[in-house]
Amino acid sequence: MAAVVTRDIVKTFGEVPAVNGISLNVPNGEFMVLLGPSGCGKTTFLRIICGLERQTSGDLLIGGDLVNDMPPRARGVAMMFQSYGLYPHFTVRNNIAFPLKTQGIPGAEISKKVEWASQLLGIGHLLDRRPRQLSGGERQRVALARALVRQPTALLLDEPLSNLDAKLRTSARQEIKQFQQRVGVTTIYVTHDQVEAMGMGDRIAVIDRGQVRQVGTPSEIYNDPADRFVATFVGAPPMNIVARNGGYLGFRPENFLPKDMVKDMVKDAAFTEFQFRVDRSEYLGSERIVYGVLEGFDTNEVVTAKLPPVHVAEAWIRPGEWHPFAVRDAALRHFGNDGKRTSRH
């Protein structure tokens, strides 16, 4: 177990930079989530850390040692591949045991650990099958077990839960998080699912086009986004952004509420009022998402409101109607013309 530190890592394929100067400091035992859209360089970054790819420039330190020129096996990093990379000619048992065997761990201990890892992920009954006899989700769990089974310096997981159904995903999320806390292994977890990112990460690094946009705890990322990209990438539905006074104003859908409600809530704190024309609304069971536009703003800027259960009833709100809405001033976020966060304008 060791800290992973990267300094200005750049990786270009031909002309195209896949990773464009990532400096990230993952302390020992931290669960760091890399969150970003498809093609932003997450996998490439992990491959650089585990040594399958050599960075074009920049330094990588694992446990304080510069490992730029160390081969993968000397780095002691475990990685779960986005596409699994199971060993098709081995049984599930031997797949999971393989990283232990290469380390020369005695047989009795190997079988104990394999047993433990397979129980953890609920694949104990599959140990004697081969990868081609497994479903997609089962393969994914075998790959995950193979990464978890040894004591790595750092654990790299590349979208480990993307192929599981919702229920399994929730329980696997629990398992991974608990495992990580118990073992205390430094973990870098790649996902583009923000629920996973928010729920699991000690900290989240939001990545876009090969660069880190913001690193912070889930609540920092959510409540204090550093720029418009982070603000609109995290949260579902994303933060509303409207142009105002040469800059941008942002507020989360759940803070955009009928004026009366806001008034009750904030007591005497300040709030900003908007006239909201409802265009369309979606009923989602526990909440209602309303889409519309604001009076006095560009009508191309669709604004969403997430209404709490009190207002879920259909009768209350109808398309075409204008309603007074408001946002607490404390929940307003300001962005400059370049998209960066500003305190006010």
Added chain:
Amino acid sequence: MRRSSLVGVLQETSFYGAVAFFFVLAAFPFYWMLITSFKTNADLYNVNVTPFWFHDPPTLEHFRYLFDKTLFATWLLNSLIIGVCVTAITLVTALPAAYSLARMTGRNGEALGIGIFLTYLVPPTLLFLPLSRVIVDLGLQNSLWSLVVVYPTFTIPFCTWLLMGFFKALPVEIEEAAIVDGCSLFGAFVKMAIPLSLPGILTVVIFTFTLTLQEFVYALTFISAADQKPITLGVATDLVRGDVFFWGEIMAGALIASVPVAIAYNLFLDRFIGGITGGAVK
């Protein structure tokens, strides 16, 4: 109803008709070899009966002649030695070559691979001249070891190119996972790439073995001592005397040489090709 069943019958008939045609085409030479090797000479040269079946009882006289009056057993052994050695040399050379071309040379690998393959197409009738100098310099003239040296010059290029295709078809994640799990590059090659390309390796083995077994030009030019000859050469030179063809013996020799190869083809090819790499990646 009737119409469609008639069409069905016609389709079936033409399908099996075509299959039967190609079956006869492919199997007839083999059948001819088989019956010829068991016919008595009197039966063989009797032009007044249909030649497709026995008229005298089958005989083993040709086989007896082969083993008693010629060095057939030695030739067989020579061919086996040459085949095994050449196959081993080919595998040891072509496997790492193909792997590095497939995985480590980027886009140049493709061009290099095709370049190597092209050398396979240079005909032996051109190459035996320079190669005979090499053989003389090595002091291997008139020895079966000259063929062990020469045959890899055409088996290695072809097999390298063939194996390259197999390695390219393997998902690279398998070897990468092995490397991250603690293998060296060589370890990943030995533990993952080689077992997973077993169908390719078997193809190479069978191909190389067959090729050395049937090669004639180099054998004819480099070897004249009867006890050093491989089977193709021995049968063709010692069983054709002037313009007398010992047809029964020639066919018996061919039969003995071809049956093991046919069995090997049927056992290995179908069983191993395909289905090994399933399930490795998404």
